[in-house]
Amino acid sequence: MRHLTLGAIAEIIGAKLEGDADYSVSGLATLASALPHQVSFLANMKYAGQLNVCQAGAVILNADQAKLFVGHCLLLDNPYLGYAKLSQEFAPLADFIGIDKSATVHSTATLGSSVNLAAGAVIGPYARLGNAVSIGPNSVIGAHSRIGNGTNIAANVSVYHDVEVGDFCTIHSGAVIGADGFGFAKDGPDWVKIAQLGGVTIGDHVEVGAGTSIDRGALDNTIIGYGVKLDNQVQIAHNVELGDYTAIAGCTAIAGSTKLGKHCTIAGACGITGHLTLTDGVHVTAMSLVTHSISEPGAYSSGTGLDKNQKWRRNATRFKQLDQMAKRLKQLELEVAQLQN
CATH class of the missing domain: 1.20.5 (Single alpha-helices involved in coiled-coils or other helix-helix interfaces)
Structure with a gap:
């Protein structure tokens, strides 16, 4: 269990401390459940009433709300961001296991230093793993694929051939990176498969949720930009391009060759049809269907809301x-x- 002083926490999250800098805490909790050895936060004013009975050792909150709490205060303009940063300090660290005896590494593969390969992991021909890469149980890295430094790939992930994953990425269980895109040509009553000859390029600091699929490109690569965040069960079709810092919530599907700009947010269960372009800063609300390109930033919705x-x-x-x-x-x-x- 990790212990941090409030003084150290103030430095980590960039907060102003009102209280004892040497006071030690060992975790995070909600306002309602926090104990004196834990830190809590107030990011939504509808929970402000809980400050009166909160037992946390300290609370991260805005300076305007500091008077509502009698204990130690960590003052920050954006308490939710402070909570996010602090949560990383208390996250369990993966133990270094080295290379499990049941892992399979092709003789032509290249491994960096401090690589973890769990039981059943398979590293294919000419694959390259950077330093401090962790590959979970039964995950597969295909031929000629590259995994960047500090990237963590969980259990049962399939990374196909010719996939490039950047530094400090996280890919959760069941994700499939580089499967064939959905490409077929009609030949009378039959379908003729179009071989998918491209790959997938994923930038640094990307997170891919559990059960998410990112298809390889038909000719050029499918591209996932820097800092992109994908939730669980997201479908990214062939030759899609996602701009830097774009975030997509669960069960959304994006059809082939569509391009999203930087800093877009797509809510859950949305559908975006193929060959469209969405400019930077587009925000699509939940369960919307996007059928045309969007050239101006802003929030967009479709469908009808719930009613009797x-x-x-x-x-x-x-x-x-x-x-x-x-x-x-x-x-x-x-x-x-x-x-x-």
């Missing part, structure tokens, strides 16, 4: 009548214009 079923059914019926209503309105406008003349 009977009312929703009436509105759904009216949606089907919109085209007919538009034609009738246009006709009425023409008739009014004629009367005015």
Whole structure:
């Protein structure tokens, strides 16, 4: 168990400390459950009432709320960011295990220093692993693929051939990187497969969620930019390009050859059709369907919100009548214009 003084924590998260710099804590907890040996945080004012009964050794909060808590305070303009930084200090560290005797490393593969290969890991021909790389149980790194320094690949991950993963990435269990894109040409009643000859390039500091798939490119590579964050069960099709710092929530699917700019956020269960371009700073809300390119930054939504079923059914019926209503309105406008003349 790691112990940190509040003085050290203030330095780590860039906060101003009001309290005893030598006071020691050993973990994080919510306002409602925190004990004196733990730190909590207030990022949402609807929980401010819990400060009156909070038993935390210290709370990360905005200076305007400091008067609400009688204990040690770590003052920060963005308490949630402070919590995020501090959470990394208390995260369990992976033990160095070296290379398990059941791991398989091809004779042509290259391993950096301090590499962890868990039981059943397979490193293919001419694959290259950087320093301090960790490969989890039963994960496979395909031929000619490269894994950057400090990258952590969890259990049961499949990295196909000709995939490049940057430094300090995290790939969670069940992810598949570099499977064939969905490409077929019609030949009468049959389908002819288009061989997917590209690869996948993933930048530094990328996180890929559990069960997420990133397909290889048909000719050029599929590209995932620096600092991109992908949630669980996200589908990235062939030749998609994701700009730096873009984040995509779970169960979203992006069709082939679509390009997203930098600093985009795509909420859960969205669909983005192929061959589109979304500019920097586009934010798409949950369960939206994007069918055209977006050239201006901002928030975009589609679909209808939840309502009582009977009312929703009436509105759904009216949606089907919109085209007919538009034609009738246009006709009425023409008739009014004629009367005015």
